[in-house]
Amino acid sequence: MEKKKSLLDILRQKGYRLTPQRMMVLEAIEASDDHISAEEIHASARARYPYINISTVYRTLDLLKEKGLVTETDLGGGRYLYHPVGKAQHHHLVCGKCGKVRDIDATVFQQLRDELKNKYGFNAEFEHIAVFGTCKNCEG
Numbered sequence: 001m002e003k004k005k006s007l008l009d010i011l012r013q014k015g016y017r018l019t020p021q022r023m024m025v026l027e028a029i030e031a032s033d034d035h036i037s038a039e040e041i042h043a044s045a046r047a048r049y050p051y052i053n054i055s056t057v058y059r060t061l062d063l064l065k066e067k068g069l070v071t072e073t074d075l076g077g078g079r080y081l082y083h084p085v086g087k088a089q090h091h092h093l094v095c096g097k098c099g100k101v102r103d104i105d106a107t108v109f110q111q112l113r114d115e116l117k118n119k120y121g122f123n124a125e126f127e128h129i130a131v132f133g134t135c136k137n138c139e140g
């Protein structure tokens with residue numbers, strides 16, 4: 001079985017020198033099956049490296065974004081979630097009342113995509129979209 005290349009391997013191949021702090025940020029992102037926030041990355045890295053600063057987390061995330069290695073999703077209200085780009089295609093439903101985030105399948109936008117293509121000749125790229133609204137629970 002071929003092992004999937006880690007973010008660490010990819011950055012090393014690109015010639016980046018990684019400090020132990022940065023490596024811990026990478027490991028935290030890779031270790032989460034789901035999306036992870038900068039605060040969660042910070043908490044997880046700090047468990048092993050107490051002196052890690054949240055600005056290191058942000059700087060590392062900026063680098064990863066710049067290299068196209070992580071996806072950033074704006075959930076509104078200053079909340080951002082991250083995950084490695086290799087993850088399966090999906091989008092998010094974000095409830096504006098309770099803040100709950102639900103993953104939805106990428107196929108949901110296929111029809112819209114086709115329509116934009118047919119009607120407007122526009123090739124839409126839906127990548128990791130956050131759709132805002134009200135969830136079933138909050139709708140009452």
Ligand SMILES: [Zn+2]
Nearest residue numbers: 095098135138
């Ligand atoms: Zn809700």
Ligand SMILES: [Zn+2]
Nearest residue numbers: 035073090128
């Ligand atoms: Zn996502």
